[in-house]
Amino acid sequence: MQFSYTQDQQDIRAKVREFALTKMEPTSEERDEFERFDRDIFDSIGELGWSGIPWSQRFGGGGSDFLTYAMVIEELSRVCASTGVMLSVHTSLASWAIHTYGTDAQKQTYLFPMAQGKKLGAYCLTESESGSDAGAMRTTATKEGDAYVLNGSKLFVTNGGEAEVYIVFAVSDAQNKQKGTTAFIVEKGMEGLIFGTKENKLGIRSSTTMELRFEDCRVPADNRLGPEGEGFRIAMRSLDGGRIGIAAQATGIGQGALDALVAYQEQYGVRRSELFDASFSEMASHIEGARLLTYQAAWRKSKGLSYGKQAAIAKLFASDMAVKVCLRAVQLCGVWGCLKESKVERYLRDAKVTQIYEGTNEIQRIVISRLLLSETT
Numbered sequence: 001m002q003f004s005y006t007q008d009q010q011d012i013r014a015k016v017r018e019f020a021l022t023k024m025e026p027t028s029e030e031r032d033e034f035e036r037f038d039r040d041i042f043d044s045i046g047e048l049g050w051s052g053i054p055w056s057q058r059f060g061g062g063g064s065d066f067l068t069y070a071m072v073i074e075e076l077s078r079v080c081a082s083t084g085v086m087l088s089v090h091t092s093l094a095s096w097a098i099h100t101y102g103t104d105a106q107k108q109t110y111l112f113p114m115a116q117g118k119k120l121g122a123y124c125l126t127e128s129e130s131g132s133d134a135g136a137m138r139t140t141a142t143k144e145g146d147a148y149v150l151n152g153s154k155l156f157v158t159n160g161g162e163a164e165v166y167i168v169f170a171v172s173d174a175q176n177k178q179k180g181t182t183a184f185i186v187e188k189g190m191e192g193l194i195f196g197t198k199e200n201k202l203g204i205r206s207s208t209t210m211e212l213r214f215e216d217c218r219v220p221a222d223n224r225l226g227p228e229g230e231g232f233r234i235a236m237r238s239l240d241g242g243r244i245g246i247a248a249q250a251t252g253i254g255q256g257a258l259d260a261l262v263a264y265q266e267q268y269g270v271r272r273s274e275l276f277d278a279s280f281s282e283m284a285s286h287i288e289g290a291r292l293l294t295y296q297a298a299w300r301k302s303k304g305l306s307y308g309k310q311a312a313i314a315k316l317f318a319s320d321m322a323v324k325v326c327l328r329a330v331q332l333c334g335v336w337g338c339l340k341e342s343k344v345e346r347y348l349r350d351a352k353v354t355q356i357y358e359g360t361n362e363i364q365r366i367v368i369s370r371l372l373l374s375e376t377t
């Protein structure tokens, strides 16, 4: 076991930190207040080579690994969790699905520009009747000649409306339940893809979350992702990896709240006390625990080892940690912690969302328990 970072990892972390503080931090409060998605941030991330970190250079990526990727999501989220989730969904869910299941032509057409930061990705699974129970989805895909015709709607799509590439899951064989689900790559601009309401949210307000409708949306058969009937598996496997991104996001939020608490102490000359010392050390310990769990899952993914259980544990622990740490930070800042300018109130709102998406924490407990039991039986 080796607990050290490569020089490249140390360099990239320092660069992301500088980028986050200079390019994201100055507008973070205003973007949150007005729910403003800033495409320039994604464009800059692309130019810096961080929109496809784990993919090989052949596919336009950075040729690095998932551990480095997790560190980047963490550092971005330490300043702005909305940017963290925008990049996490783009990479862990949308790009990963194409990288893993796409044809060479799909990789050239979609993955390459996504890895280069020229196209943004999104992942569309949730519907009004199917959140935790993804198998209850109703969006249909009917084969007609050399195309599939999609009808239905998807809710809460991160990067919705802004993204150019949508991974969409639909029922292609209603008799076959989960094995009748197929994945598709749908492009912005395809006829019948309609952008609906943008949600007004508690947290991660400067990432867009939108409803998508499919009204006789003709998707070329060449845009089917993976075999017919593999969609549910693709959706679930994508979420396994997505949880590493969310765990990294939550770790960054916890660290950002602790940073803000320290800044508050310095700015207002708050007297250090045993209570503060105890809280600081406890918060820092919990953040470090989340970081190690996240990095373990990311490292396993990079090494080609199984990572579903580790990713679910990291997501559960890190998101619960983020809420606890942020609540404590708000409390220790007193009334200032309730003000917008304190930042900790934004971190608390952002932290809460990490317990809900990419599988609620109740669902993580079920996933972890099943995996643990399957190991012992």
Ligand SMILES: Cc1cc2nc3c(=O)[nH]c(=O)nc-3n(C[C@H](O)[C@H](O)[C@H](O)COP(=O)(O)OP(=O)(O)OC[C@H]3O[C@@H](n4cnc5c(N)ncnc54)[C@H](O)[C@@H]3O)c2cc1C
Binding pocket: 089, 123, 124, 125, 126, 130, 131, 132, 133, 155, 156, 157, 158, 159, 201, 204, 209, 353, 356, 357, 358, 359, 360, 361, 362, 363
């Ligand atoms: C900001 C945001 C961004 C999102 N982005 C995306 C996205 O990009 N793409 C996408 O497809 N979806 C996205 N989602 C949707 C998200 O993944 C779902 O909200 C999540 O899966 C939960 O589904 P639900 O909200 O319908 O809750 P429900 O499934 O209705 O659950 C309600 C409550 O019941 C609990 N519950 C449900 N089933 C069980 C069970 N079997 N045992 C115990 N408890 C249970 C849940 O844990 C939860 O507490 C996003 C959500 C948010 C908030």
